[in-house]
Amino acid sequence: MKTRAELLRSKGYWIAKLQIELFRELDEFKKKKSMNNTQLADYLGYTKGYVSQLLNGDFNHKMSKIVELSLAIGKAPKLEFEDLSQYIKDDCSFEISSTSVDSLTYQNNDYSLVA
């Protein structure tokens, strides 16, 4: 099995992280403005299919597109870089103890959180 450090050095982990962060920002914006996917697509000037792709956490586009999207929903697209070795060191030394979160369930048509 892959170690934590190996995972943090993998491309897939960081791509998924960026995709899911963008998904959350768009999803939050959509909910805040009480929009459906069609309205969001119209607002952003993209097709509904493209917006669905974004809201599914699936995109791999140019940086200019990410900046364009972020600005359209009123967000500053900050990208921070940190020394990877130090990041891994800090992450691996920060052991979060398990919590007693129990039976928290929240679901709707767009996303799910089941604890």
Place this chain on the structure above:
Amino acid sequence: MQLNNFMSTFAVQKIETINGKQVFYKLVIDGTSPLDEFEESLEEQYKTEMDRIYFYMEEVANLRSLPRTKFRELKGAKSNIKEYEFKSEHLRVYAIKQPNCKLVVMCGYKNTQDEDIIKFRSLKNRYIFSQK
């Protein structure tokens, strides 16, 4: 803890790769983990997808929302133990809810999901039975 059931020995082991508020465990059957076996058997082209799935598991461990296309509760569970599916384009990871944690039972490919879900439920039932 190890328990014998239908000639198999079941155990669970913490997944150290995932760092979250909630702990993830993997099922170990007769000393072998289906998750580890699957990961070791993965072709190079799917390794990035598996790393993505680890990220999704970490998000769930930190009680954060994900698109339903990445993580969902499986429908049709015949017991009151919740069943979950983590998804990437080609891969599937099947897990169940346990007290204050999640247990990864097994993994599979998208194109074998129907058979895999049957196998997953069988393993789940055998594991649960072994705890009684």
